[in-house]
Amino acid sequence: MKIIDNPFFVLGLTADASRIEVEREAQKLLGMLELDFEAARTYDTPLGPQLRTTEMVRAAVATLRDPYQRLVAELWARHAPPAQPEPPPRPAAAPTRDGLRRALGWRP
């Protein structure tokens, strides 16, 4: 399971959410996605925001209905760092000098 696909993140809930809260949140998100609400289109994860679809919401709620699968999902979600509204900055790559080889007399 990829942590960005964790059902708790997809539904925007904490790992403490009850079964009723899961169902209610899923219905709400499906409605919002149906109406194409911008707020429902993405969800926060520790690796930054991800796109949310109705299929993902349905899969998430189905996962959390199963006690064993919920246990595994909780293991990840409960111990993950907080979700980030922005993706983490990528480390700066070494600066390159395009065309230097050519300028020094080599091709291309």
Next chain:
Amino acid sequence: MRSMIALPYLVLQWLRQSAIGARRRDRTARYLLWSVIAGVANAAMLALATSFVLFLWAVGLWWLGLAMTAVLVVPVIASAAIRLVLVPAGYHRLAYQAALYSRPGPDPAAYALCVAAWAARDGVAVAWVSAQRDARRPLGDAEVAATALLAAGRGDAATARELLRSLAMLVEDHPAVRELAGEWLACDAAERGAWHEPIYPTGEDPRPTGEAVGAPTPRARLSPIDPTRASWPATPLTYLLEGIAARHTGAAGAPSARELWARWLVAPRRRTTRALVVEALAAAAPVRRESPAEAPAAADPAPLPCAVAAHLAIDARPITAETLASAVRAWDAALGDDTTRLWLARRALELDAPLGAVERAIRDVASAVTDHLARVADAAQLGAPPGARGAVGGGLARRLRHGRLDALEAAFSRWAERRHDNTRHPSIDEWREFIALWTAYGAAVAAGGLELRRLAFPHAFSKGSNMAAWLWNKREEYALSHAISRWLLDEALAVGDTEAIELGHRNCELAVPTRLGRIQP
């Protein structure tokens, strides 16, 4: 009159060649002195030869003046003409002829072939250079370098890099060819800002402690830019770029600012390289940063949050051996920890999960994590961290070892099948096939450690020895065959296979016929 001209000209020529020869053996401050002497001798030869030609012209012997221009002037200006006119203009045939005239040492056609490949621009030129290359047998360093330069010309820098680096394995050694190869590699590294990247081959093992197990063989390894250990001769441009790299990496033998400017002065393309020198002088020595994956571990001592944070660090940043090891350590600690089991057991009870859910969850998480780490490690050609024995570490080591070993054995078997079928490839393709296998073997054993190296070697030795014998006896590709035998011997020494060591020594002691004579390794 003729002797009055000829004697000083010959003395100057001797001085120039001696200075260039000394420069090729030297990478200290004397390099600059030899460069200046070679330059002054070159200028004096040109002045003398031009004066003589003008004198002949003035006295009406213009036909003799033309002949003397060809004999005395052209060899002096050939190198500059190649670099400044013929190569940029794409005159590959003229560049080839000028290189022959430039007196690059024994076997001038080797250097000429590389220069023609450097100048080749269109399909016709590439076909001409390829034909010249294929006509030269057996394979040597010039043919490999020319192929690399053709690849570079069509924009395939990765192939060019791989082929030029592979020259380190060939015993045939044309200094002028190695100079060109070294300069291309140095310029390529400079363009990519890869100042830490290995470039030059050395005769010793440059592996740092801890990397020794499973890394490719010493002979084939390339050292980081380290002028004191570099064994290829350097052009003035290469020498300058070495100094710039040393300043960037904070190497112990990095030149002072004054010395770096002196190198800049003797190197060509000063307008371009000036900015590099200024940047290198402004660069501070690199500061070792803590591994990013270690930071969360230090901040949160609970094993499971540490493991998840280390796992996320793998996804968030380019993976390194340190971040992989950190993630494996963290997961092994977390999944083997009693608090994790207690927490799982309590939650399983609260959720009314089926019996055995705790063990199953630990197994499933370990399997999912191992899958993910194996995929990432495989893509980055990393091995399992040494000594990892937990659910994740042990699984990762097994996964990486088996997949790589199978692929390696299949590749060596395909290679050796050609001997049975007597399928002959052009010499350069034989070399490229071996280099591909050598690279795959090096990557696999570097990732899989000594255990994988010991498992992979017998098969590689069996197939490689047969191919080396076939290439020597049937194909008369002596340098190629010797390179394979030498590599197998190094590997045999690394894994301690006495039978292979004995055979390897016998094979490697054979004198290798090359265009530069029989070379006794």
